[in-house]
Amino acid sequence: MASNAAPVQSHVASVQLPSEFKTEYHPRSGRSTIYQTFNEFGIAQETQDAPIDEEPWRPFRSRGDFEFSEIALDAALNKSQINALLGLISRISQGQAQITLKSETDLLKAWDNAAAELTPFSKHEVPVTYKRNEQEYEVHARPIWDWALDLLDNPMLAPHFMWDTCRVYKHNGTEFERFFDEPWTGDRWWDIQLSLPPDVENAVPFCFILYADKTKLSSHGTVKGYPVVVRCANLPVDIRNGEGFGSGRVVGWLPIVPEDAAEEGKLGYTMLKRVVWHEAFFKLLEHATQHSKTGYSHKGYNGIPRWLFPVILILSADYEEQCMMSLxxxxxxxxxxxxxxxxxxxxxxxxxxxxxxxxxxxxxxxxxxxxxxxxxxxxxxxxxxxxVANVFWLVLRSSLHDALSLDRLHSLHAGLWKHLLGELKIILASLGRDAQEAFEKFHRIANFPQWRNLNHFESVINISFTDGNKYQDLSKQTLYPALNILTHRASPVGYQLLRVISSYLQLDSWIGLDVHTESTLAAIEAELLVFDAELKAYITCAEESDIEKLKLDWDFPKTHLWKHVVRDIRHKGVARNYSTCPNEKLHGPLKDTYHHRTNGKDVATQILRIDHHRFSLKLLREPLGDLGEEDAPIAFNGHVKLGSPAPHPSTIIDVESRGQTDCAFQSFRRKFSEFINTALPTYGHQLTSWLTLPGDFKIHEHRYLKVHYESAVDWRQNTDHLRCNPQFHGQPRFDHALIQLTAEKTTFVRLIFMFKYDISNIGPFEFALVQPYTTITGPRRMDRIFKLTRVKAVPRSSSIFIPLSSFIRGAVLVPDSERQDEYFIADHIDGDIFLRMKARRVQ
Incomplete structure (x- = not known):
């Protein structure tokens, strides 16, 4: 490949973004259908600014008091630490922040004063008859409607509430195609709004998302908690699944029926657990049940009165908890x-x-x-x-079986994938130690390329964990090292298992998209049939195999549950709307509170009090924004930003000397001179003569690149962080990327050298030396079967220069251990690269 290939001047997206959107509002809303450009879409129609509280830290005496109490709470400081710190601060002359707190008593009083701004928890006794004896079970509950009123009263959230359901479409070049993302774009919300009393003006649903699950508080597992988390589906996903005010809140602590080995498995004991659960849960729903019948009058910050009808739109839970919810x-x-x-x-x-x-x-x-x-x-x-009577029947329009939803975390990542991984381990073990070592070492599961926010695994066969997110990351990495081990000749049953895993990855990637269209839903339906056929073929292979302990019975719920995912998406939007991931993140602070802030007695009361304090501080923190400028985003021109500069600039001769050990740098000066003389005119700099670079010409090396790009999934900005560093945390790391080579052609490259240079009277420029990859024509049979994209690296001596503006996004390329210089595109890393590779194969 020529080293002086003409660069494109600016980034050209590989996916043509829609030019306009159509939003069709519900007839009850009284709003007309609107058409918007790409830049207009998603902007709230209510543009009035929310009122600003000039002193949002009240009822603390000062902002300084609030900031200290927030730090003390987050750091889990004990009494002596708090008193010692306050004593030290009181001896320091006053600075910009004034601290008036003098003791832990003052701090607790301030916390309680802040928490008093929110509706507190109440402790209830739930009487239940068991074996003719009435017993009482303690439940801590804050009715979800009280929590809803706190949200409605917050001026910072007011502009973000979505009240009217709508159907949204994007133009695909031929016609408007409907898509689904937020809950209000689904059919369920549409049907609910249609069912509201016709004689009530501005009747709209207030939609709840509820989660419940037991969690182990103590390290030995003897102390457990049973939190209930609520979220508001009327708020955008970035708010409700975020960590600020408007996100999830623990509103209940359900009783746990004591373990009784003598009663376990008996019908009466099983029934007791369910009766206690539903009787206790009523304490959270009691206000919502009444308002679901009568409605609740509320005037928004813009003065528009509405009648709000509470609805349980989504129940987020693992399978065991869904059994409890649905009885x-x-x-x-x-x-x-x-x-x-x-x-x-x-x-x-x-x-x-x-x-x-x-x-x-x-x-x-x-x-x-x-x-x-x-x-x-x-x-x-x-x-x-x-x-047993179901508590959710009491909330009108809250169809229980419509609210129950697929949870990818437990049903797929820590469910079905966990079973597939178990089968893989059994089959590798049956092939002997050599196969296991080949999988983990020679075929490089441990050397899977590093990628931001992707867990890396040194071993698979001999490790175990319970983290569903790690299972998800492992599923993205396991197929590639197994391809050349579990061939059809070496292991027919192992080969068929890889076909099942390949289809599983396709489905998981499709389901995980943050925006779905009619086309992507059709793709899920089609791939479900592929998975069904591959799984049946695997069961047949396993029955005929002499390998012991292979799973023959796949009749368990987690095999079946994703059967309903397309229905879920059509009804309630995309899968992240009902994921348990953001809810399970709240278990961590509860466990930390138990270990560091309680005395082990009346645990629920203490944990919920501290959580109430923490949440009240979050409410006060929200309007303050960042305290300093160190975390402020760095603005930069275009969509790329160089970082991590080398300590000192290098001369062009010094850079060329690297060619003694790396042929990519051979003739660096000549090749670069040819490149810039060809490239500069494309930037509008007409050269009157050939530009010659002296040997002492300075080049500034950089080892980090931030790339912004527009996602092919939801058209929002994503960011990749690329490294080109010989010593990144003690290891060399030279990432891969997808670039726009010409106006019509994209290709994958590996970073070799990134640099900035300045030419007198012309200006600064940013380029990279990269090793290109070519797509292999006529894909191999294995690639077609497993839906793989394979590329081949050109010799490093054929490295080329490209402008940084030609970078589209980062990429992960996995080497094929059997074929030198050939790589697989890891297209299950995220939804954007998954869709780009799908489009690439169609071309």
């Missing part, structure tokens, strides 16, 4: 899916569909059970239900 009998029931009536023996068959459960049939079954226990038990067993 199904779980894995042992005849119909173990909380959403549909699929029989137990058909869970693995994704090609079949079964009726969706309804609240009405469950209520009718319970009515029959009250009239005749024997007859009712038969009806309930056929439906896989427990004979």
């Amino acid at each position: 199904i009998r779980g894995r042992g029931g005849k119909c173990p899916c909380p959403v549909c009536l699929v029989p137990l023996a058909e869970l693995h068959d994704l090609s079949k569909s079964y009726p969706i459960r309804t609240v009405e049939e469950a209520q009718e079954a319970l009515r029959v059970h009250k009239l005749s226990k024997a007859q009712g038990e038969q009806v309930l067993k056929a439906l896989g239900l427990r004979p």
Whole structure:
């Protein structure tokens, strides 16, 4: 490849962005359909500025008091540490911030005063009869409607609430195609708004997202908590899944029925747990149940009055908790899916569909059970239900089985993938130590390229963990090192397992997109059938294999649950709307509070009090913004920014001397001179004579590049952080990238050298020396089967110069251990590269 290839002057996106959007509002909203350009889309229609509180730290005496109390709470300082620190500060002359606190008592009083601005938790006793004896179970609850009123009263959040459902479309070059992202773009919200009382003006739903799950507080697991988290679906995902005010809040602490080995497994004990759960949960819903019938009058910050009707739109939970919420009998029931009536023996068959459960049939079954226990038990067993009244029936328009949603974290990453990984380990073990070592060492699972926010694994076979996010990262890396080990000849069952894993990765990538269109939903439906066929073929192979302990029974719920994901997306938007990930992040602070701030007695009261303090400080922190300028974003021209400069500039001769050990730098001076004489005219600098670079010409090397790009998924700005560093944390790291080579052609490259230079009377320029990769024509059969994109590196001596403005985004390239200089594009790293590779294969 020529070293003086003409560069493109500026970044050209590889995905043509839509030129206009259409938003079709619900008929009840009274709003007309609007058409917007790309720059206009997503801007709130209500443009009035929210009122600004000049002293948001009140009721603290000063901003300094607030900042200190926030630090003390986050740092989990104990009493002596707090008193010692305050004593020291009191002896320091006053600076910009004034501190009036004198003791821990003052601080606790300030915390309590701040928390008093929010509705507090209440402790309730729930009486439940068990074995003819009435017992009381303690539940800490803050009704979710009280929490909703706090949100509604916050002027910073007011402009962000979305009240009217809408259907949104983007133009794909031929027609407007509907897409789904936020909950209000789904059909469920549309149907709810249509069902509101027609005689009530400006009737809109206030939509809740609820999560509940037990968590171990103590390291040995004997002390547990049962938090309930609430989020508001009327707020954008960046707010509700973020960490600021408007994000998730612990609003309840459910009772845990004490373990009883003698009773475990007995029907009465099982029923007790469910009755306690639903009776306790009512304490969170009691105000919402009433307002769901009558509505609640509220005037927004812009003066528009609305009638708000509470709705449970989404229930976010793992399978075990979904069984508790829906009151199904779980894995042992005849119909173990909380959403549909699929029989137990058909869970693995994704090609079949079964009726969706309804609240009405469950209520009718319970009515029959009250009239005749024997007859009712038969009806309930056929439906896989427990004979308990469901608390969610009390909130109108909150269809339980519509609210239950696929959770990728537990159903896929820590569920189905965990089973596939277990099969992989068994098959590798059956091939012997050499195969295991080849997988982990020679085929480089440990050398999978580093990437920002991607967990890296030194070993797979001999490690175990429970973190679903790590399972997700591991799934993205496992296929490549196994390709040349589990061939069809070496292991037919292992080869078929890789086909299952490949389809799993396709589905997980499709499902994980942050925006879905009719096209992507069709792709999910099609790939589900592929996965179904590959899994059935694997079961057949496993039955014929002599390898012991392979899984033959795939009739368990997590194989089936993603059958409903397309329905979930159409009803409630994309998968991150109902993910448990942001909710489980809240378990960490609760555990830290237990270990560092409680005395082990009345744990729930202490933890919730401190969490209440923390949340009240978050409310006060929000309007203050950043305290300093050190974390302020760095503005830069264009979409790339060089960083990590070398300590001293190098002469062009010094750089060329690297060619003694790396042929990429051979003839650096000549090649670069040819390049800039060709490139400068494309930047509008007409040269009157050939530009000659002296041997002492200075070049400023940089080892870090930040690249902004517009995502092919949701058209928002994403950022990649690329390294070109011989010693990055003790290891060489030279990342890969996708670049715009010409106006029509993109290609992958590996960074070799990034630099900035200044030419007198012309100006500064930024370039990179890179090693290009060429796409292999006529993909191999293996690549077609596993949907892989393979590229081949040109010799390093054929390295080329490119302007930094030609970078599109970063990329991860995984070497093929069997074929020198050939690499696979890791297209499951994120949704953007996944869609770009799909489009590339179609071309």
